[in-house]
Amino acid sequence: MLAVDDRVIMISGANRGIGQAVARALYDRGYRLSLGVRDPAALETASRDFDPGRVMRQPYEARDRAATEAWVAATAGRFGQIDGLVNAAGILVPAGFEEDAEERYEALWAVNVMGPLRLTRLALPHLRASGRGRIVNLASLSGKRVAGGNAGYAMSKFAVVALSHATRQAGWEDGVRVTALCPGYVATDMVSEVDDPPAQAMIQPADLAQLVATVLALPNTASIAELPVNCRLEDTV
């Protein structure tokens, strides 16, 4: 049983999918939350029962630098501290290696890499001040191996793993611990077109959220750099 924890955690993409499940799991454990979403109205529905005394909602568009800065500043202003960041916002678009898909590569880079990078840079001083700051980046098994034809998505997720290690090294002495969470298929909108495996045989968002909660709760002396999670057997991960 995890102890109640009132640290302040920022979660991007908190209105649906994995981000929403993480928000729910952390709320249930007592955390104070700052939820970043493109459409705060959509989030209203997803988190109607959350106590506004410990949950704030803020517009977050990964491509918008000013909005990102405003979200971090508003979180620090409201709670006076930031102890954790869960980078869950992300996109999956087809970007094969041999097709002319440069715009899609750029979109993957902007949302999946620049978004988390910018949030990390802005939140890091607060996480350092915490002494037990945490970052969980939603990478993917696609950040550990290349399978299928989507080179662009895999490249963006390899970059997220690299970002995680770079941040881990930068923040270690100040108690910041960083985890690249690397799941296979998770049953969300992102893979609603996939039928092998079927949704019920994929990782469930609530199960992944439990792992995030565990990573956040572990002490500075038990850090998980990478956490691969499988719903089916693979050769190397």
Ligand SMILES: NC(=O)c1ccc[n+]([C@@H]2O[C@H](COP(=O)([O-])OP(=O)(O)OC[C@H]3O[C@@H](n4cnc5c(N)ncnc54)[C@H](OP(=O)(O)O)[C@@H]3O)[C@@H](O)[C@H]2O)c1
């Ligand atoms: N599902 C999987 O199989 C799987 C596996 C491994 C890793 N992941 C990773 O896990 C993370 C969450 O994925 P998911 O499955 O929860 O996907 P999802 O259900 O499609 O949700 C994606 C989230 O990202 C937000 N988002 C998309 N573009 C954004 C932008 N430009 N700015 C800000 N927010 C944006 C979406 O907001 P809106 O509602 O406004 O669109 C939504 O909240 C992603 O990084 C994904 O790559 C997913």
